Amino acid sequence: MIAVLALIAGAALGLYFEPTVPAVLQPYLPIAVVAALDAVFGGVRAKLDGIFDDKQFVISFISNVLVAALIVYVGDQLGVGGQLSTGVVVVLGVRIFGNVAAIRRHLFRA
Amino acid sequence: MTEEDRTSDPEQPGQEPEAETAERAESVDGGPAAAKTVTARSVLARLSSPGVTIVVLLALLGFALVIQVRNTSTDAGLSAARLQDLVRIQSDLEAREQRLRQEIAGLEESQRQLSTGAQRSQAALEEATRLADELGILAGTLPARGPGLSLRFISGTKPLKASVMLDAVQELRGAGAEAMEISGASGRPVRIIASTYFLGEDGILNVDGHQLRGPYTLVVVGDPTTMRTALNIPGGVVASVMADGGNVLVQEREVVDVTALSEPVNLQHARPVS
Numbered sequence: 001m002i003a004v005l006a007l008i009a010g011a012a013l014g015l016y017f018e019p020t021v022p023a024v025l026q027p028y029l030p031i032a033v034v035a036a037l038d039a040v041f042g043g044v045r046a047k048l049d050g051i052f053d054d055k056q057f058v059i060s061f062i063s064n065v066l067v068a069a070l071i072v073y074v075g076d077q078l079g080v081g082g083q084l085s086t087g088v089v090v091v092l093g094v095r096i097f098g099n100v101a102a103i104r105r106h107l108f109r110a
Numbered sequence: 111m112t113e114e115d116r117t118s119d120p121e122q123p124g125q126e127p128e129a130e131t132a133e134r135a136e137s138v139d140g141g142p143a144a145a146k147t148v149t150a151r152s153v154l155a156r157l158s159s160p161g162v163t164i165v166v167l168l169a170l171l172g173f174a175l176v177i178q179v180r181n182t183s184t185d186a187g188l189s190a191a192r193l194q195d196l197v198r199i200q201s202d203l204e205a206r207e208q209r210l211r212q213e214i215a216g217l218e219e220s221q222r223q224l225s226t227g228a229q230r231s232q233a234a235l236e237e238a239t240r241l242a243d244e245l246g247i248l249a250g251t252l253p254a255r256g257p258g259l260s261l262r263f264i265s266g267t268k269p270l271k272a273s274v275m276l277d278a279v280q281e282l283r284g285a286g287a288e289a290m291e292i293s294g295a296s297g298r299p300v301r302i303i304a305s306t307y308f309l310g311e312d313g314i315l316n317v318d319g320h321q322l323r324g325p326y327t328l329v330v331v332g333d334p335t336t337m338r339t340a341l342n343i344p345g346g347v348v349a350s351v352m353a354d355g356g357n358v359l360v361q362e363r364e365v366v367d368v369t370a371l372s373e374p375v376n377l378q379h380a381r382p383v384s
Binding site for chain 1: 161163164165166167168169170171172173174175176177178180181182192193194
């Protein structure tokens with residue numbers, strides 16, 4: 001519940017301040033957001049499974065974001081940034097789908 | 111055991127291998143949790159509480175999510191584009207600019223040519239018009255107006271001779287007359303041009319085939335003073351008319367109108383040499 005409130009509060013802050021993304025971060029922010037979403041869905045699923053662990057969630061969240069950003073950075077350096085970003089988004093998307101499927105099974109028993 | 115590995119519930123068998131390989135490859139969410147949590151525990155211990163961290167992280171996530179969404183929706187254009195795309199777009203624009211500049215230069219060149227051509231043809235047209243006016247006045251096909259003289263020839267006892275009239279016309283031409291017409295007591299005036307002839311027939315003056323009766327009026331466009339002087343010289347036109355008992359009334363006018371026109375001649379033999 002607090003987590004949802006935090007999410008909403010962050011969104012409200014973003015809406016309120018309307019900051020512009022620095023040019024340096026622009027390629028990484030979308031990937032980082034997707035990675036964080038993946039971590040969040042994993043956390044929700046773990047919560048439903050009853051095995052949620054705070055530290056694990058925090059670490060997975062941060063490392064997800066960092067690894068995603070790192071991959072994009074390396075890809076940009078190698079000149080395949082666009083393709084690698086797509087790859088990362090695909091992989092994270094598959095994981096999000098898996099997690100959401102598990103959550104759905106928990107919630108609806110189907 | 112992580113939450114990830116439980117994905118392999120027999121829900122959609124077709125997708126399982128793929129999902130599992132993806133998960134194994136990543137194992138970010140704590141697969142080797144043992145090693146990671148040990149090192150991370152010390153880090154997290156310094157933070158006040160994991161719950162707070164989670165809240166902060168989620169707030170950050172919401173923040174970034176909204177920023178990204180707004181950023182993408184506000185300018186989906188260039189700022190979101192990658193470096194290679196920007197370079198390509200820029201080179202495209204530069205090529206386009208180059209093309210447009212060439213087009214501008216070409217159009218300006220043709221505009222310049224057209225305007226000079228137009229000026230030239232304008233000047234030529236003015237010159238041709240001026241020439242046509244001049245020639246029209248000389249040939250008697252255009253009416254003329256200007257300062258000049260109005261001469262009235264009144265015959266005495268003897269009718270006026272055609273030679274006297276011809277003398278008068280020649281004298282006036284010599285004095286710079288530019289357009290002349292002669293009219294009799296009645297009838298339309300007759301334009302006097304280079305080919306005009308005068309015939310005397312029993313007191314009737316035949317000018318270019320028109321029968322005119324006295325008294326005759328000669329209207330001349332030219333410099334009035336010069337022409338008057340030329341007419342009045344001793345032994346000149348006025349003197350010879352007066353010798354026959356007639357008289358010439360010379361009137362200087364600011365503006366005289368030579369309105370009579372002569373029929374243009376269709377040349378049958380002469381052709382211009384050019």
